[in-house]
Amino acid sequence: MGLKVLGFRGGVHPFHRKESTQDKAVERMQAPRLVYIPLQQHIGAPCEPLVKPGDRVKLGQKIGQPKGFVGAPIHASVSGVVKDIKQMPHPTMGQGIAIVLENDGKDELDESIVPRDIEALDVDELKGLIFEAGIVGMGGAAFPTHVKLSPPKDKKIDVVILNGAECEPYLTADHRLMLENPQDVVDGLKAIMKVLGVERGYIAIEDNKPDAIRTIAEATASMPGVEVVRLRTKYPQGAEKQLIYAVTGRQVPSGGLPMDVGVVVNNVGTAAAIARAIKTGIPLIERIVTVTGGGVAQPKNLSVRIGTLFKDVIDACGGLVGQPAKVVSGGPMMGIAQYTLEVPVIKGTSGILVLTKQEAETPDPGPCIRCGKCVDACPMRLMPLFISVYSLKGDYDNSEKLHAMDCIECGCCSYICPAKRPLVQSIRTAKRVITERKRRAAGAK
Ligand code: SF4
Ligand code: SF4
DSSP, rough: OOEEEEOOOOOBBBOOHHHHHHOOOOOOOOOEEEEEEEESSSSSOOOEOOOOOEEEOBOOEEEEEEESSSOEEEEESSOOOEEEEEEETTTTTTTEEEEEHHHHHHHHBTTTTOOGGGGOOOHHHHHHHHHTTTTTTTTOOOOHHHTOOOOOOTSOOOEEEEEEEESSTTTOOOHHHEEEEEEEEHHHHHHHHHHHHHOOEEEEEEEEEEHHHHHHHHTTTTTEEEEEEOOOOTTTTTTTHHOOOOOOOOOOOOOOOOGGGGGEEEHHHHHHHHHHHHHHHHOOOOOOOOOOOBBSOOEEEEEEEETOBHHHHTTTTOOOOOSSSEEEESSSTOOEEESOOBOOOOTTTEEEEEEEHHHOOOOOOOOOOOOOOHHHOOTOOOOOHHHHHHHHOOHHHHHHHGGGGGGGOOOOEEEEEEEEOOOHHHHHHHHHHHHHHHHHHHHHH
C-alpha cells in the first residue's frame, strides 16, 4: 500500500502481545443470567434510575437518564426483571450504583427500537438519536458523543478523524471490528460528518494492521473527501493530540481541545456503535472486548452485553490459568488494575487483561540516574523526572509550573525508565491535587 506513514515525536515501542487474539474473529458471548449495569458509564454525573426493583424490562429499554448535558442514558442489555439497585465494584471508579437485571433469556425488544436510515435523518434527528442511544467514546474515555458533536458556534470544525490506531499492547477489538464490520465504521463516519457539516474525514490506522488498512480503504473507496491514513506503529499513536498532529500537522494548544484546531476525533468503535444504533435502532448495550493475557485459558475477542461480570467473561474464555497476578480493565499502558472479578463490563471496557506473575512483574524503583530517557519518550515534551520529584515531595505548585496538567497519562515515561521510577503514578497524583485545588478555589469565589 503506497500511503505515506505518519507519526509524531517521542513515544515508545512496547511489546505488542497481540498475537493471541489478532486473528480471532469476534464471538458473541451468551448473555449471563444476571447483569449489573452501572448508572455511571460516562464522564459527567451518574444517571438517575428510571426503574425500581420488581419492574419488568425489555432489551434496549432506557433504564437510566443522565442529569445534565454531559452524560448519556443507559439501557437494559437483556430483557427480564430488575432484581436490585445497589452499590458495587466499578471498573474505573472503584465503586458505583448499578441496576441488577435478571435475564429471562427472551431478548424481547423494547417498542422504542425502530431502525432508521442515515440519509433520511436531518442533523438534529441524528444528534438526538446518538444521545438517546447512550453513545460514549468507546476507546476508554467514555466522553458522551453527542457533546463532542455539539461544538460551540465559534469553533469551526473542518476535519473528522476516526481513531483506528489501537496502539495499546494486547488489544485487538478495534482491529477485528475494522476487518469484520467495515461498513458500520464507514456509515458511522458518514453520520458524524453529516452532523458536523464536515467534508473531510480520515480513518487513521497503525501500519501493523495492513489487513485493516486494506479493508477500510476498500470500504471508503467511493466516499468523496474520506481518506485512510497509515500511522507509524508507536505508542501512544492513538492519543488525540498525537493523532491530530500526525494526520493534519495541527497542534492542539496546551490546555486546549481538538475543536480548538477544527478537529473532532472519535474511536472507530464509537462510529460503528452510532451506525448500528441508527440502522438497527438498538442502543449501546453490547461491545467488543479483547480478553487476553497469559492468565486466561482461551484468549478471545468477545462481543459482550454491558453489565456482564469480568468473572463471567473470563469463564466464557475457558477460565483462569492458575492464580492471576494482576487483572486490568483496558490495555496495560493506560488500563486500570482491578481488585475483584465481580466487576461489570461497561461501555468503555476495551479489554480484560489477566496477567501472570511474570507478565505483571515490575521491579522495585531505584534512584533516578538522570539518563533523560523519560524526557525523550514524552510525547507531550514534558520533563517527567522533575514533575515527578516535585509531586513526590508534595510540592504541587512546582509540578504545575512544569506543566503537569499537560500530561496525558500515557505511561511512556514509566515504561522507558531504567530505574523503574513511579513517574506516571506520581504525576497523576499531582494532577489530581492541582485539579482539586482549582475546584475549591473556584467554589470559594
Ligand atoms: S509525563 Fe505524562 S505525557 Fe509524558 S510520558 Fe509521562 S505519562 Fe506520558
Ligand atoms: S528515565 Fe528514569 S532514570 Fe532516566 S531520567 Fe527519567 S526518571 Fe531518571
